[in-house]
Amino acid sequence: MYAANIGVSLGLLVLSGAVVVTAQQLPRTIPGIAMGPGVLPLWAGLLMNLLAVSLLIQNIFFRSPSPKRKVFDPKELAAVGKMFFAISAYAAGIEYLGFGMATCIIVVYLIRYLGQYAWWRCLLFGLIMAGVSVGVFRYFLDLPLPTGWFGL
Amino acid sequence: MGMDVFQPLLQGFAAALTPQNLCFGFIGCVLGTLVGVLPGIGPTSAIAMLLPLTLILDPTPAIIMLSGIYYGAMYGGSTTAILVNIPGEISSAPTALDGYAMAKKGRAGPALAISAISSFVAGTLSLVGLTFFAPTLAQLALHFGPPEYFALMLLALSVVINLSGKSLIKGLISAVAGFFVAMVGMDPITGIARFTFGSVELMSGIDFVSVIIGLFAIAEVLSTWEAQVTPVIRTKLTGLMPTREDLRETFPAMLRSTVIGFFLGLLPGCSPGVTAFIAYDTEKRFSRVPETFGQGQIAGVAAAEGANNATTSGGFVPLLSFGIPSGPALAVLLGGFMMYGLQPGPTLFEKNAPFVWALIASMYIGNVMLIILNLPLVGLWARLVKVPYPLLAPIILISSFIGAYSVRNKMMDVWLAIAFGLIGWLMRKLEIPSVPLILTTILAGMLETSIKQTLSMGDMGIYLLFTRPISLTICILALLLTISSLYGRYKKIPLPGDAEEFSSESFEFPDVIEKKRPVLVKPRRYLHVPKTVYLVREHDRSRNVAKCGSLRMRQAGEQVQR
Numbered sequence: 001m002y003a004a005n006i007g008v009s010l011g012l013l014v015l016s017g018a019v020v021v022t023a024q025q026l027p028r029t030i031p032g033i034a035m036g037p038g039v040l041p042l043w044a045g046l047l048m049n050l051l052a053v054s055l056l057i058q059n060i061f062f063r064s065p066s067p068k069r070k071v072f073d074p075k076e077l078a079a080v081g082k083m084f085f086a087i088s089a090y091a092a093g094i095e096y097l098g099f100g101m102a103t104c105i106i107v108v109y110l111i112r113y114l115g116q117y118a119w120w121r122c123l124l125f126g127l128i129m130a131g132v133s134v135g136v137f138r139y140f141l142d143l144p145l146p147t148g149w150f151g152l
Numbered sequence: 153m154g155m156d157v158f159q160p161l162l163q164g165f166a167a168a169l170t171p172q173n174l175c176f177g178f179i180g181c182v183l184g185t186l187v188g189v190l191p192g193i194g195p196t197s198a199i200a201m202l203l204p205l206t207l208i209l210d211p212t213p214a215i216i217m218l219s220g221i222y223y224g225a226m227y228g229g230s231t232t233a234i235l236v237n238i239p240g241e242i243s244s245a246p247t248a249l250d251g252y253a254m255a256k257k258g259r260a261g262p263a264l265a266i267s268a269i270s271s272f273v274a275g276t277l278s279l280v281g282l283t284f285f286a287p288t289l290a291q292l293a294l295h296f297g298p299p300e301y302f303a304l305m306l307l308a309l310s311v312v313i314n315l316s317g318k319s320l321i322k323g324l325i326s327a328v329a330g331f332f333v334a335m336v337g338m339d340p341i342t343g344i345a346r347f348t349f350g351s352v353e354l355m356s357g358i359d360f361v362s363v364i365i366g367l368f369a370i371a372e373v374l375s376t377w378e379a380q381v382t383p384v385i386r387t388k389l390t391g392l393m394p395t396r397e398d399l400r401e402t403f404p405a406m407l408r409s410t411v412i413g414f415f416l417g418l419l420p421g422c423s424p425g426v427t428a429f430i431a432y433d434t435e436k437r438f439s440r441v442p443e444t445f446g447q448g449q450i451a452g453v454a455a456a457e458g459a460n461n462a463t464t465s466g467g468f469v470p471l472l473s474f475g476i477p478s479g480p481a482l483a484v485l486l487g488g489f490m491m492y493g494l495q496p497g498p499t500l501f502e503k504n505a506p507f508v509w510a511l512i513a514s515m516y517i518g519n520v521m522l523i524i525l526n527l528p529l530v531g532l533w534a535r536l537v538k539v540p541y542p543l544l545a546p547i548i549l550i551s552s553f554i555g556a557y558s559v560r561n562k563m564m565d566v567w568l569a570i571a572f573g574l575i576g577w578l579m580r581k582l583e584i585p586s587v588p589l590i591l592t593t594i595l596a597g598m599l600e601t602s603i604k605q606t607l608s609m610g611d612m613g614i615y616l617l618f619t620r621p622i623s624l625t626i627c628i629l630a631l632l633l634t635i636s637s638l639y640g641r642y643k644k645i646p647l648p649g650d651a652e653e654f655s656s657e658s659f660e661f662p663d664v665i666e667k668k669r670p671v672l673v674k675p676r677r678y679l680h681v682p683k684t685v686y687l688v689r690e691h692d693r694s695r696n697v698a699k700c701g702s703l704r705m706r707q708a709g710e711q712v713q714r
Contacts (some may be wrong), residue, residue: 004582012325019332022347030342034607037339037346040600044331051325058321071581084574085376087370087549094553107546112378115542124679125543133550143209143558 004071009056012048019045086110098148099138104130112126157283164509168517173213177514179613181521188231188244189533190632195225196481200364201548203488204555212507215513216297218488219544222481223275223464223515226424227522230267231455231533234260243424243460246432250445250452257448260393264530266450267457269394270406272523274458278414278465279515282472285418286512289473290501298605299617303626304497305599308476309592310630313637319420320641326584333358340601342696353564359591360487362556362565366572367579367586368484369552373545374577394450402454405435409458416459417466423479424460424467431459448506465515471496472508475598480587487594491559 023045026038034146086109093102111117117125137143167173187198199218206214229244234251242322247267254263296304309327336347337357348354392404409431416427435455436445445452467478475497477483489496494504501508526533555570579586605617617623 001583008582009585015332019347026346027342027345033604034340035604037342037344040331040596040603041335041346044328044335046330048325048332051328054327055321079377080374080577083374084570087373087570087573090549091553091563091570094557094566095563103550106549110546110549111542113543115540117542129546129550133554137554137558138439141205143208143554144561145554145557146563 001071002063003056005059009052012055016045016048016052019048073104082113086113094146094148096148098150099145100130100134101150103133103150143150157287157627160505161513163285163506164511164513165516167212167506167510168216168513173216173510174512174517176209176213176217177220177518178521180220181518181525183217184221184226185220185228185525185533188225188228190650195222196484197368197548198225199363199481199488200368201551201555203364203484203491204361204557204559206488206521207491207558210511211494214492215485215488215494215507215511216518218485219468219511219515220518222485223461223518224522225481226275226457226461226464227268227271227332227526228533229460230271230528231264231452231530234263234267234453243428243463244456246428246456247453249432249456250447253446253448254450254453259448259450262398263450263453265394265527266398266402266454266508266551268523268526269399269528270402270409270454270458271461271526272519273406274410274413275409275461275519275522276466276516278417278462278536279512279519281414281513282465282468283512286469286472286508287501287658289469290498292498295622296498297620298602298609299620299623301497301598301628302602302606303509303617303623303630304474304476305595305602307474307626307630307633308595309599310634310637311476311478312588312591313634313641316588318583320638322582322584323588326579326586327588327592330589331596333363333589334360334593334596340597341604353562356560358568358593359559359565360590361491361559362568363593364484364487364574364590365552365556366569366574367576367590369548369555370569370573371576371580371586373552374573375580377545398450402451405451405454406458406650408434408438409455410462413459413462414466417463417478418469424463427463428456428460431455468512468515472500473498475500478590480590483587483594487590490594 019041023041025036026041027036028038028042030036086106090102090106093105097105104126107129108122111125112119112122134145138145168177183198183202184195187195198221200219202221206217210219226243230247230251233244233248234255251260251263251267254260312323312327313320316326332347334352334357338345338355346353412431412434413427414422416430417424432445432452432455436442437453439445439449439451441449467482469475470478471482471486475486475489475495477486486496494500494507552569553566556565557563559565576586580590607613609616612619617627
């Protein structure tokens with residue numbers, strides 16, 4: 001956990017540094033307005049800097065005696081990575097294949113992958129889910145969901 | 153004062169009883185009970201997912217439905233706590249201590265009935281409190297100017313300390329990160345673009361709905377998939393009716409827990425999870441047989457369930473009067489108010505009086521609906537726990553995507569929700585709480601505007617805050633709350649979501665370990681199930697039963713670890 005916390009601190013130091021630099025390019029005073037748009041980002045950036053340094057110091061010099069714990073397990077990372085990829089693919093699918101088709105594919109994939117049900121069950125559930133979602137949101141609630149190349 | 157309240161309340165009932173509002177109130181209660189029952193999803197995620205979808209509705213039915221989800225979840229959370237020893241919500245964790253013990257003795261029915269009755273009594277009594285307290289406070293707050301609003305924002309930000317979980321530094325990091333998110337887009341007064349990196353789509357800023365959906369719903373899918381634990385029901389549900397003795401024994405507990413839950417619920421940062429434990433502990437102290445607590449004492453069930461429901465109503469007082477959310481679900485609900493252009497706070501009772509009273513009246517009606525839903529239909533809810541997660545995950549995902557997309561009809565918001573989903577999962581892994589980020593994302597705009605308006609009021613600058621009695625009082629309150637929260641952390645008083653090793657009772661944990669994916673269970677290891685972590689004392693391998701103790705609640709940002 002300490003290594004992860006140190007990594008977080010360093011990442012935040014870079015991020016807050018970038019915020020401070022960007023904030024300094026924004027006007028801090030504007031005639032007629034008490035506070036320019038650069039003031040709050042600057043203070044927020046500086047505060048984040050301070051907190052990142054505090055976290056860094058805490059994890060280097062003031063470690064608690066609690067047992068070591070692994071934050072990222074390679075197997076878990078792989079599982080989450082697959083899920084994240086599926087979610088991202090679903091979003092991309094919505095844009096190009098349309099909401100209905102992408103929903104059917106992701107539902108079939110997730111049920112098959114997570115639950116290991118028979119193919120026909122996955123396909124049936126996918127079709128039902130996609131049909132119900134499109135029916136309710138596109139036709140009943142008039143939500144302009146993306147239709148993609150196939151108009152689905 | 154009394155008549156001032158009764159007249160609008162009656163009008164509120166007239167509005168709440170219209171078919172549309174009644175229907176959406178009912179849907180909210182059903183969904184609330186459902187998310188309360190299902191351990192993998194909480195009211196915060198559910199409200200976050202449905203928030204944008206309610207945009208097609210008028211604000212009154214939409215907020216009535218979302219509020220129904222919040223208080224309905226408190227009812228539903230007890231079902232799984234009693235039947236399978238898995239609290240559907242954190243606030244139902246103490247219910248599991250005695251409720252499950254009763255279920256093992258064949259008294260699951262009376263435990264469920266007393267839990268519903270106590271929830272109803274406490275919920276209704278605390279609504280009476282809400283009816284009188286909220287408008288009185290709001291009337292006082294009508295004299296607020298920019299400095300007072302600025303002071304209120306400071307008071308709201310002091311809640312961050314309570315929402316920070318184990319590490320204050322990480323809580324503050326999350327809060328400042330919320331400012332970063334909120335600053336993307338145009339400056340609220342000058343219109344100058346900030347942190348847009350030349351993107352036209354970012355000019356309108358990052359919508360907090362995408363942030364909420366990402367951090368809660370999508371991160372929940374990622375985390376739960378990582379945990380891969382499926383609960384299984386074992387307990388048989390027998391007769392529902394409690395005996396006269398049960399009712400006599402629990403009635404004082406219901407009243408005491410109402411008072412505790414409601415008044416603690418008024419304090420920003422005091423969540424139902426904490427008050428339920430405090431009420432349970434208080435009841436144990438009041439009891440003539442404290443040794444029976446943890447072994448199936450029905451008063452323990454009544455106290456825990458009464459307190460969490462009373463706190464739910466109590467939390468609406470600071471939300472409606474000052475716009476201060478006392479917990480994660482209310483922070484998301486605050487987002488819902490803002491989405492409709494309703495500014496919770498002093499002016500809400502004046503500008504949107506019909507809406508507020510309809511909401512309050514709907515909560516009275518919702519409580520009646522919930523007791524009807526939870527008493528006769530308890531068997532049905534209990535069966536829902538068996539819904540396999542592989543079927544639930546796609547539903548959560550589809551709702552999240554539609555939710556994020558429907559706010560502005562832009563795929564950009566969906567991509568942002570996915571990005572925040574990954575950030576949310578990382579935050580859970582790194583034990584960084586996500587609720588402070590949500591809170592500051594919502595409050596940052598108001599904070600910045602109120603600072604600018606305060607500074608424009610004269611040459612005194614920020615010192616103007618200390619020259620006006622109301623703003624000075626609120627500043628002192630914020631300071632006191634900050635000090636007490638810091639003192640609480642120092643003294644290790646259980647904070648929201650951080651009730652580490654609170655109970656020393658030993659209880660058996662049944663077959664939650666999925667046989668396909670065996671989990672290593674041995675003494676001194678934590679046994680993790682959704683939302684709750686148990687310290688294993690002994691593992692009986694022949695029966696696959698873990699004897700656990702030292703209940704330790706999982707905090708908002710804490711990861712589930714195997």
